[in-house]
Amino acid sequence: MTEENKTTAAKKPPAKKKEKPPAIEDKPFTEFMEEHFTPSLKDAFAQKGIEDIELALKKDKIPVLGLEGNPECWQLKGQWCDRTFAIYFIDEDIKGQKAFTCTLNSEKPSTLESFMIDERRVNLDLLVLYTLQRLNGQKWLSGN
Incomplete structure (x- = not known):
């Protein structure tokens, strides 16, 4: 390398790295849920042959006996045929505490499970x- 090339190389600013866009999981909670998680989950159900699922995101109290006094939290409720499930986002954050319930025949859930x-x-x-x-x-998506 000649002296001139060394000088030019030394003065050349380093190439800028392209900034990656923020991960979709870093979006605000409701935006992530409505624009990404709910449609992706609906697509996953369709791949399993379940086209008639209803998914709804809402803020409500957890309907398990003994928890009615707790504050409201965001819930994604899913329903098809006689099956209902819900994922509870206690902290309004996908990385925070989550819980799960499932029931048949529109009954009130009796057990809250960690998720x-x-x-x-x-x-x-x-x-x-x-x-x-x-x-x-639960054997809701496929048989034994």
Whole structure:
């Protein structure tokens, strides 16, 4: 390398790295839920042959006996045929505390279960996967 090339190379500013857009999981909670999680979950159900599922995001009290006095939290409720499930986002954050209920025949849920408590990393794909796994554990998506 000649002296001139060394001088030019030394003066050349380093190439700027392209900034990655923020992850969709970093969007505000309701925006992420309405624009990403709900449509992705609906698509996942369609791939399982369930086209008539109704999904609704709303803020409400947890309908489990003994928890009526607790504050409202965001819930994603799903319903098809005689099956109803809900994922509760206690902290209004997908990375925060979450719970799950499921019932048949529009009954009031009797048990509140923890949901995704061991996951250190929470993203769209994992939320969809764990929801389907939990419902498959009930044998709601496939037979034995």
